[in-house]
Amino acid sequence: MTKNTGNQGQDQRRRPGALDNFKPLLIDVALPLGSYYVFKEAFGMSTFAALAWSSVAPALRTVWSLVRERSANGLALLILTVNVAGLGLSFVSGDPRLMLAKDGAVSSTVAIGILVSVALGRPMMTEGLKPFLVKGDAAKEAAWQRLADGTAAGSADFRGRERVFSLVWGVALLVECVARVVGAYTVPVDTMVWLGGVLMAVVMVVTFVVSGAFGAGPMGRLLSAEAGAGDCGAATADCRELAAAA
Numbered sequence: 001m002t003k004n005t006g007n008q009g010q011d012q013r014r015r016p017g018a019l020d021n022f023k024p025l026l027i028d029v030a031l032p033l034g035s036y037y038v039f040k041e042a043f044g045m046s047t048f049a050a051l052a053w054s055s056v057a058p059a060l061r062t063v064w065s066l067v068r069e070r071s072a073n074g075l076a077l078l079i080l081t082v083n084v085a086g087l088g089l090s091f092v093s094g095d096p097r098l099m100l101a102k103d104g105a106v107s108s109t110v111a112i113g114i115l116v117s118v119a120l121g122r123p124m125m126t127e128g129l130k131p132f133l134v135k136g137d138a139a140k141e142a143a144w145q146r147l148a149d150g151t152a153a154g155s156a157d158f159r160g161r162e163r164v165f166s167l168v169w170g171v172a173l174l175v176e177c178v179a180r181v182v183g184a185y186t187v188p189v190d191t192m193v194w195l196g197g198v199l200m201a202v203v204m205v206v207t208f209v210v211s212g213a214f215g216a217g218p219m220g221r222l223l224s225a226e227a228g229a230g231d232c233g234a235a236t237a238d239c240r241e242l243a244a245a246a
Contacts, residue, residue: 035053035054036050036054037050039053097184098184100180100183100192100196101180101184101185104176104177104178104180104184105177107173107174107176107177107180107200108173108174108177110173111169111170111171111172111173111174111177112170112174114167114169114170115170115171115174117166118163118170123162123163123165123166123167124166125165125166125169126162126166129162129165129215130144132216133219133220134223137227140223140224140227142227143223143226143227143229144223147159147226152226152229153226154225157222158219158222158223158226161214161215161216161218161219161222162215162219164211164215165214165215165216165219166215168211168214168215169207169211172203172206172207172210173203173207175203176199176200176203180196180199183195183196183199
């Protein structure tokens, strides 16, 4: 009984909580974007200062990835690039409509980066999705690797859904950018100031639902099925069929 209790304790320590699952997206996207608006609106900083300070997190994240993992973190590097570009645009005329349209540069740059990553066969949104689906489970981690490597029966479907997940986000952010730019030059400035936030919130909600239905949801089911098949080990074919039907 003591041994089982110890194993359960180890399993609990290995399994991350909900915050851990969303940590990549929180650090790489939500923190820099959110801090920009906090610095600008709550603290009254200039656009240049807000962009500069909000660039600290993605810059540190990128350096940490290069030092520890010897590879660049895609999302953090992309957000850093967007902020640096924004710093350059801050020197442009202070036309309020131009400043509103400039905020769409964040969505458009991220969107293009995501779509390019899909075209290259390395969907960028996977970095944030994987921890959410795997949840620190060793069997699912191994199953993910088999599905991603193409050595599992459902690999083709899994990788297709992986691309769909990122594609939905890329297209949604691009649409949001176009709508924001059009609104900046057709809607009264005072209205667009708050409408931009509403537009972003609506796009996020719809994108979460659509990407979940056509990407993350099916991927989760394929992952569970493959993890169950892996647990069968060298057992009978009947066991594998039952796992695949789960």
